[in-house]
Amino acid sequence: MQKLNGVVAAGHQETALAGLAMFPLGGNAFDAAVASMLAACVAEPGLTSLGGGGFLLAHTHTNQNILFDFFTQTPSIKQSKSQVDFYPVDVNFGGSVQEFHIGLGSMAVPGVAAGVFKVHQTLGKLPLKVVAEPAINLARNGLEINTFQAYTFNPILSSILLSSPEGREIYAPQGSILQAGERIVMKNLANTLEYLVQQGFEEFYQGEIARQLVADCQQGGGYLTEEDLRRYRVIERQPLRIGYRGKQILTNPPPSSGGTLIGLGLELLSGIEVANLEFGSCRHLRMLADVMRLTNTVRKQGFDDRLHEQNMAAEFLSPEHLQPYLQELQETVNKWGSTTHISVVDSEGNAASVTTSNGEGSGYMIPGTGIMINNMLGEEDLNPHGFHEWRENVRLSSMMAPTLILDGDRLEMVIGSGGSNRIRTAILQVISNYLDFGMSLAAAVNRPRVHWENYRFDIEPGFNQTEINHLQLADHSEIVQWGERNMFFGGVNGVATNADGTILGTGDIRRSGVSLGI
Template identity: 30%
Template sequence: MPVRTSSTLAGLLCLLVMLSPLAASAQPPIIEGERFHGEPGEHAMVVTSHTLASQAGRDILRQGGNAVDAAVAIGFALAVVQPRSGNIGGGGFMVISDEKSGEVTSIDYRETAPAGAFKTMFQDDQGNVIEEASRHSANASGVPGTVAGMAMALKRYGSMSLDQVMAPAIRLARDGFAIPQRFADGLNGSREQLQKDNGTRRLFYKADGSDWRAGEVFRQPELAATLMRIAQNGPREFYEGETADHLVNTIKAHDGIMTLEDLKGYRAVERAPVHGSYRGYDIYAMAPPSSGGVHIVQILNMLEHDDLTAMGFGSAATMHLMSEAMRRAYADRSKYLGDPDFFDVPVKALTSTDYARELRAQIAPDRATPSDAIGPGNLTPYESNETTHYSVADDSGLAVSNTYTLNFSYGSGIAVPEAGFLLNNEMDDFSAKPGVPNAYGLVGGEANAVAPGKRMLSSMTPTIVKHEGKNFLITGSPGGSRIITTTLEVISNVIDHGMNIQSAVSAPRFHDQWLPDEIRVEDGFSPDTLRLLEGMGHHVVQKSAMGASQSILINKDGFHGGADPRRETSSAIGL
């Protein structure tokens, strides 16, 4: 099957037209046109947020590995070259589709709350939320899941050993790599927060405290040693061995509650993904504790019977309709979404086409509904019941969509210095207090309250779209609360507007999450369109670029990789 790692001429022209004003940070992604001439049928596509991670995945595929092998190699490589979001100290979700068996599954390796966690742990004596406690303290960290999740995926669906797929990451950590500008800018921009922690300062700044500069070689011997221990001894080393001791000692030194028993008890979970359909395409996306899959399907259900193709991409009519659907889904998110092991999430009701019709009937064609007039729906009639993304596909019919994170850029800002990695601050994704927004402005309720062993709600939405039983679109994005809408828009751009994959991920985006009552838009939309939306009653706010969707489209012409220009290190590499 042929491989395309860059878009067609039309797509390139579309990219130039739409993205010229997008954002100062939006630079062309790295596209490698190289094609591997191996045995017949040895073709695949890797799209990640960092070219070195893409190369790691490509190298594993060249060695005979499958898409899952490559995905695990990428996950560990990003932990080295992109420490602001790539991680072994965080967690995430992976969706896997196997055309041969027809199976689509997912691996939930979201972090869990330590056993000592309790509902009001991030409130003061007066019941007010203490933001720093859930964001920049040792107790901001949930029990990490990345190592367990990667190992589960490899054992169940991969074909190589852990030491084989971890070899590229170990080499990058041990030998170092030339720092790109974004890496240097990130550390410099976060200096005030990161240098508060002695371990973080030691790992990520020079001995004299000065910044690393683009082009300099950055080595991480402590992380290399940690990765080697995991590769040689297996994933339980992270949870029960020397690495676990280092992690818990760091937590204790910062007065945190996580224990060795919390680490020892962590397990990744395999779950059935949420499934829906849209205009003849099958949508498979992450189930709770992700809210993304449920709401992707819910929003698409609301849009199913509207002709978005005729309305046109970027038109006021299209943006109005999608915005109104988005805000209703986010209102439901505030009440009904949480960890399904602790709360009976009404997935069937939320993804019901009857419920979608009820919500669609509430949307006026020419007038915005104020957010204070929208609330979580009544589901009784229907059921009693700085993150990074990458995509991989091979021509054996295996496809992987993976999103994982530390939550904020650089997580809690606290590092495990002896082990070379940063801790997450995912505890902020719980509802510290029902009705009080988190750092992304998302409002939650009792379903997402803190509880021991519970997985916090997430917006991460790794998604695979199939058509007539074949893998068609592998997509997802970072971006906090904007992940869901970014992924939704890539799907719509391809299916409704016929864009090639590079144009679909490059096109300007918009976002509406119910509260605050606004449509957030990137640069690139027509001023006339924005004036029309304001005339309908929408509050339009122009802000910086959203998300970084690393996506793959597979059709009769082959594999097509779309690397998002919002990250200058983004890379699509085909075999």
């Protein structure tokens, strides 16, 4: 097998191609990740944006591990709810309807623009102009919309994408929303990217773009202020490290919740001989439902309130804290989630796992820029205590969990997922499929999944129907069988490295994911 210089797995072919183009130019995995992040804002505009937030987990060839936190920040000042532009919309996934809130009052301080610049400045090799060029060309010349992107546009996000004049100009230039096979062009975004590359990405936070955003918030009912934007910073964190089946799992630490909740799930699974259970059997599905249910139970017991405390993860993952949940799970076994992800590995041993999101988008686009701002203050998953109850000037907690698997010091896998509240259960199942059942990366990612939440157990097609017919859950949750694979169950894109140095990637078929190597 030919040795590759690098592999990129992403949610769209153009996203992956932008990253792949960096390797022949002498770029590394981090140049590729930044190029892909920028291209995703064009190729996957329903999922990510410079106005959103995210995380990049970096592993360097010198075995340095850094989690770049550029997720969204809560505003510093609250207003009366009656003065805030904040209203609900329903998002229909086909088998499930979820309510989100949008408007100027749903916008948190964005971080992707700062994250792009920080990661490139810290770990990149190529000039930023070179790294941004594929995204700029893509935005200016346009690209053909694929079936999955058309699905995210309509029916899922149509009411949001078309809620502003610039949104209608981009997504419905002829009066009706773009369909698969038609071309989307984002010339204003191309111009904005060129401007930011020339002037510096700090212009997004302190220049005319920032002033326009703040002025519209002040006039229309948003929270964001000049101070909120000016003092935003990317935070470098130590990844959360979890041992599982002799491997080391590195993932997103607090104050984000997703990584720690994955850790909770893995700690629960570690007490079970999962390999002895047939994949998709009644016992396997029951065990997954119980692990997800128990993880949610732990979360409700002060978890979210303590995410900003030091050593919080160590306490919640300690054997003493988990013992009653482990015992309940073992007794049970013996009785019978708009987000996108990019994974990159290069031949030097550098790796990047990056998850970004714009939520569903607030509906507001900064005039003349092509940039829609996030609606993270309107995401129920990110506001467990209720809307408008957030603490001022803190990082919002996120389910995003860019993840690495290490075998000793050797990088073995880079994965992550989109999917809102389903991110943690998607990644948990892929890790278990790979390490417990010995599946290949492609099989681990694309086997059917389940998700338990709020006494509802959603099951993708592909499991044995006889096993499902015999499935009885301890909590009498409703069992819902889906008719087709769906983005509701996440979108895991990953890259694996073998001991001989070969690199293999895979994209999640649920979101038309791709993997390309060079």
